[in-house]
Amino acid sequence: MKIPIIFLVVFLLFASFQKDQTKCTTVPFFLDHNRMLVDAEIQKSNGAWRKVRLWVDTGNPTFIMSESLAQDIGIDLSVAHDSSFKGSSLEVPNPSGLVIGGMKLNLDSVKSRVVFRPFWLFTVMHNDGNLPSSVLKKYHIVFDYPKKELTIAEPNSLAPRGIKSKASIRHETGIVQMDAVIDGDSLSFALDNGASYSFISGDILLKYSNLHPDWPGITGTLGCANMWGWWPANEEQLYVVRIPEFKWGELQLKGTGMVGAPKFSPGETTLGEWYSEKTARPVDGFIGANVLKAYRVEIDYANNLVYFEKGKDNEPNEMEVAGLSLRQLPDSTWQVIGVVERNGKPSVVGIEKGDIVENIDLLKTRGATMGTVVDALRGKPGDSHILLLKRNGKKITIKAKVEHFL
Secondary structure (H helix, E strand, C coil), X not given: CHHHHHHHHHHHHHHHHHHHHCCEEEEECEEECCEEEEEEEEECCCXXXXXXXXXXXXXCCCEEEEHHHHHHCCXXXXXXXXXXXXXXXXXXXXXXXXXXXXXXXXXXXXXEEEECCCCHHHHCCCCCEEEEHHHHCCCEEEEECCCCEEEEECCCCCCXXXXXXXXXXXXXXXXXXXXXEECCEEEEEEECCCCCCEEEEHHHHHHHXXXXXCCCEEECCCHHHCCCCCCCCCHXXXXXXXXXXXXXXXXXXXXXEEEEECCECCCCECHHHHHHHHCCXXXXXXXXXHHHXXXXXEEEHXXXXXXXXXXXXXXXXXXXXXXXXXXXXXXXXEEEEEECEECCEECCCCCCCXXXXXXXXXXXXCCCCHHHHHHHCECCCCCXXXXXXXXXXXXXXXXXXXXXXX
């Protein structure tokens, strides 16, 4: 029995050595509701490794993990289970190790938190935690959306390619921002691949909408503009406008959909003011994955540069969907929070705010990811979906028509 034990020890030591020596890795990712998810490994307190699914998020510097993951890897949560604990999250020590594609990532100076609320940070994507900007900033990163590949490399180890743009990157957070010009105005936007859509302070978008009534717009979030359903304001009432053209860095963007977020408490803060707390300079909003997924995006953190290589045009049918805004409830069911209106009339007749969507055609929605549920509402204009709803304990069947909204 001694030989197999010795072999096992040698094997584990070699595997650990390999993880420490890997300087570049490329791994597949997949999108759910435009959010990038990647498989990784986290080391438990006993030295064993656990497989995890992480949400890649350039817009958040904190490494967050679910309560179930924290318990499984041996983090002490006894303080949070005390009756006097009233918080929604708990700062904890970093895991002993985080590995993606055989490459061990540096967690030094990264803050880790176990998040208990909001629950949907983990349930709508079926993820265990995130891969934050404070980790990404230590490397040279490529988000190759056309190939669905993530590359993590040591700084200055790759030959970049694509349209080069200068960026401002806050050292403490790793949040990337680039300046923009819209309709002759100078603005600035963070690069946030963790967001399913692009958002801007509502007063700014309203100004452009009033100046250009010909720009396509709707009231009510749907498709991937329906971020979570739990925005601080009433998400189903937000404006969504398609901006025909604007410049961001050296990139010329066309037909970009943006959601205008109103001021929210505390202190009637604008989206830009809130987001600017983690950026190098003030921003007016952030560019999300509805734009980024058309490109191979390369971030050279060490030299404050971002490169874009066009892969495909933005999907012209991204807003061809039945006009519902949704959110997931704590019991994993999906609730209607609004119906998008066209010319003052609801786009889907017979559905009320608060209805529970149990089925979309043959899809049982309970426990499904947000991407799965929203994608089930898509189609070509004129198509219809049969929805099984629950309202006040009664079952109702409704036909929801697909329209081109934006």
